[in-house]
Amino acid sequence: MNPAPVYRGLTWDHPRGYAALEEAASQARSRGEIDITWERQPLEGFESSAIDELAERYDLIVLDHPHVGDAVAAQCLRPLDQCFDADQLGAWCAASVGHSFDSYHLAGHQWALPLDAATQVAALRADRIEGPVPDTWLDVLALARRQPVGLSLAGPHAMLSLFSIAAAHGARPASDDPDTLFSGDGAGAAWALLRELHAVADARHAALNPIGLLGAMARPDGVVYCPLVYGYVNYTVAHNGGAALRFAEAPAGPTGQRGSTLGGTGVAVSSRAAWTPALRDHLTWLMSPTVQAGLIPQHQGQPSARAAWEDETVNASRGGFFQRTRQTTEQALVRPRHAGYIAFQTAASAAVRQALADRASATNVLATLQALHERHHQAGAPA
DSSP states (O other): OOOOOEEEEEEESSHHHHHHHHHHHHHHHHTTSOEEEEEEEOHHHHHHSOHHHHHTTOSEEEEOGGGHHHHHHHTOBOOGGGTSOHHHHHHHHHHBSTTTTGGGEETTEEOOEEEEOOBEEEEEOTTTOOSSOOOBHHHHHHHHTTSOBOOOOTTTHHHHHHHHHHHHTTOOTTSSOTTOSOOSSHHHHHHHHHHHHHHHSOOTTTTOOHHHHHHHHTSTTSOSEEEEEEOOGGGGSOOTTOOOOEEEOOOBOTTSOOOOBBOOEEEEEBTTSOOOHHHHHHHHHHTSHHIIIIIHHHTTOOOOBHHHHHOHHHHHTTTTHHHHHHHHHHHOBOOOOSTTHHHHHHHHHHHHHHHHHHTOOHHHHHHHHHHHHHHHHHHHSOO
16 A cells, blocks of 8 residues: 655644644545645734745645735746646636635636635624624724724734725725726725724724734723624634624625625645645545535634535534625625735835824825835736
8 A cells, every 4th residue: 555645734823724724634644545744834924924935845835815926926836727627626616705716816827725715804792892783984983982993903904904995985906907006086085084993993902913803802801893804713702711702794885885805715736746646635625515514614714615604504603603794705805916915015004004103194195005016016027
């Protein structure tokens, strides 16, 4: 009997990122099918690590879709459309919630398979919030004047929050012209709203990443509501002495649009990795209904399959998390994925935080962000 092929994978250091993958690897190893060791990196590394450097060290990489542009430029990932037939890929795409599958499609190829679907949604303490849960951004402002409301602004999330509020106001980033970050008046209205909300919001958790922010919300003295934070199904259950959180659709803009910026994760195969039938079969199994609606949610994960999001049993075990946030997830925008985007996202978020501290005008901050967009877009363009 031939030994099982051995692979080294990298995911991120949160149960949502590793628990299901490690359980799947354990089951496959016990059956003698494949031997995958999953290592972990912090959330900040997942958000900003150079994908080409990771691909030099790992066979399998769990990544977010904005990294795809840099990966294509570096030619460091294996095109999965050369590994799976078109019918199989098409079926997975049709079965996935929102843009979780096609966010990994770029330059005519599929670069990852979505194992996890997530986007920015609202998080709240249902036991402490007074009155109805905000439905619009004006409702959020009103609540923030009565009770402690937090914003997710650390790391890349300042820019992503502006993206989402702009989308709710009809200005989806780089949608009309890839060279123009924002078109129309919606971005100006979004900035005015974010600046006003920042002025009245509770700043205690502003430096925390989404994991830290949600953990702080679960404590007795945390904020009662955050309008935009990446959803984590794990926090729907009380643990470590903290209260259970509830999640809801992102606030709506003037026309009812719920702006949100897609997150989630996909698993990619590095160019250095050996492509074997065992690896093909394992990835196929991870995308199967049995795993998507069974193993993944049973091990603290957020599946990408729409059927799992609609499953009554899956929802019942997690406070209705998937049903409560599905509309926002279906509508969530795909970020630009050109080479150089990750560097832009980092620089732009720092600029947004500084502009909020300075209470800068919409004209000034949007000009700064456009200049950064042009600089990093050009830097990432092929020679």
